[in-house]
Amino acid sequence: MKKLYRSIMFFLTLPLIFVSGCWDNSEVNEIAIELAWGIDKAENKKVMISAQAITPTRINSGQDGKVGESKDKPFFVVSGEGVNTLDAVQQMQTKLSRLVFRGHRRVIVIGESMARRGVKDIFDTYTRDPNLKLRTDIFIVMGGTANEFLKTSYPLENISALGVLGEYDQIGTPIEMGLLNFLHAATSEGACPAIPAVAIGMDSKSEDQQNQKMSSNSEGFRIIGTGIFNKDLKMVGFLNIGEGRAMRWVTGNLNKLTVPATIPGEDGNVSIILFKLHSNIQPTVQNDKLKMVITLTAKGAIRENNTRLDLTQTNNISLIQSALDKHIEETVSRTISRVQKEYGTDIFGFSDAIKRKNLRLWKSIRNDWEEEFREAEISVKADITVRRIGVTGPSLQLKQDEIEK
Numbered sequence: 001m002k003k004l005y006r007s008i009m010f011f012l013t014l015p016l017i018f019v020s021g022c023w024d025n026s027e028v029n030e031i032a033i034e035l036a037w038g039i040d041k042a043e044n045k046k047v048m049i050s051a052q053a054i055t056p057t058r059i060n061s062g063q064d065g066k067v068g069e070s071k072d073k074p075f076f077v078v079s080g081e082g083v084n085t086l087d088a089v090q091q092m093q094t095k096l097s098r099l100v101f102r103g104h105r106r107v108i109v110i111g112e113s114m115a116r117r118g119v120k121d122i123f124d125t126y127t128r129d130p131n132l133k134l135r136t137d138i139f140i141v142m143g144g145t146a147n148e149f150l151k152t153s154y155p156l157e158n159i160s161a162l163g164v165l166g167e168y169d170q171i172g173t174p175i176e177m178g179l180l181n182f183l184h185a186a187t188s189e190g191a192c193p194a195i196p197a198v199a200i201g202m203d204s205k206s207e208d209q210q211n212q213k214m215s216s217n218s219e220g221f222r223i224i225g226t227g228i229f230n231k232d233l234k235m236v237g238f239l240n241i242g243e244g245r246a247m248r249w250v251t252g253n254l255n256k257l258t259v260p261a262t263i264p265g266e267d268g269n270v271s272i273i274l275f276k277l278h279s280n281i282q283p284t285v286q287n288d289k290l291k292m293v294i295t296l297t298a299k300g301a302i303r304e305n306n307t308r309l310d311l312t313q314t315n316n317i318s319l320i321q322s323a324l325d326k327h328i329e330e331t332v333s334r335t336i337s338r339v340q341k342e343y344g345t346d347i348f349g350f351s352d353a354i355k356r357k358n359l360r361l362w363k364s365i366r367n368d369w370e371e372e373f374r375e376a377e378i379s380v381k382a383d384i385t386v387r388r389i390g391v392t393g394p395s396l397q398l399k400q401d402e403i404e405k
Contacts, residue, residue: 031101036161038146039122040111042081047122049088050079051100052150052161074158077150085125103131107161108138108179111145115227115235127183137178139164140197140227140235152200154220164198167223171241172256173248181253186233190351190369193229194247197238198222230345237343239335246335249296250348252279261327263319268306270320272386274298281353285361290376292350296328301388311389321384328382336378344374
């Protein structure tokens with residue numbers, strides 16, 4: 001019986017021995033490797049799709065410091081317009097000698113006008129195509145278009161669009177989860193998506209530039225906040241950077257954070273770098289009123305002390321922790337209250353927390369969730385633990401009689 005089995009397996013695998021290579025795959029020199037993707041609004045309700053693809057012969061040209069010059073950029077941007085994404089890609093493909101390969105895509109950017117018109121009708125292909133990665137980050141280009149963003153050079157990266165991933169990581173948010181989180185919120189029964197926003201140009205003082213036509217020679221870009229979407233996947237609002245961080249802490253999507261705070265009764269302030277940030281959302285109902293209690297915890301290291309306090313003293317550490325707790329509670333509460341009153345979109349994932357912890361409650365309020373969200377009483381409790389104070393107790397510039405024990 002064993003001999004018969006071995007004979008059958010031999011004849012089944014024999015044809016494979018004489019087959020070399022992958023007959024249905026494209027060769028590397030037959031594809032255009034695309035790393036960033038842009039979506040913009042076009043006339044007559046059409047969509048414009050742009051791709052930032054690698055120019056292989058120029059990928060190392062940045063060594064001479066000439067990446068910013070258009071002729072030496074190790075990438076090029078090509079675009080096409082159509083009634084939907086694939087129609088636009090087909091039009092784009094007529095401009096290329098190679099097939100666009102999207103398997104290595106890292107970034108998707110959406111122009112502000114497109115985001116405000118709505119993206120509900122253009123995201124089907126992003127979940128249907130098996131070659132596309134869901135672990136891709138997605139951004140809104142405030143005051144500009146995705147095409148302009150992709151053409152922008154970046155001083156620290158050869159492939160400019162990848163620079164935004166580094167910037168996003170610097171604000172303490174896990175990268176390569178944007179598209180997955182967006183789709184999760186879009187398909188959730190109650191939650192709404194929120195996408196980080198970028199602006200072209202590195203000068204934060206020139207916010208009026210967001211309303212001006214950006215040149216393809218503009219250098220760099222910066223994270224400026226978060227775009228808020230409703231259930232129709234239309235952008236309806238905007239949070240600044242601080243509010244965006246508060247939102248991500250509540251949703252559990254924040255890895256690190258620097259928090260400054262003033263100390264009551266003291267001249268000066270302190271700053272702490274927080275890590276191991278966690279969030280717990282507890283829904284309750286009291287007197288037919290929905291209430292949410294959010295507990296935010298973190299551990300941190302003090303990296304700046306501009307007060308007279310000697311940080312080797314336990315009572316002074318307790319004073320600082322209380323000040324930090326109060327500052328965080330006020331900031332997060334103010335952000336949640338603003339979203340409730342101005343937009344009524346649950347970007348914090350409260351509906352998902354209710355479904356996980358009290359399914360019966362969710363079934364009773366699901367049909368009126370937007371109103372319930374607007375009217376919910378939400379309280380925030382912060383619990384910060386100082387784990388390290390640095391290498392000194394009081395500030396070194398203070399005289400002995402100025403130090404407060």
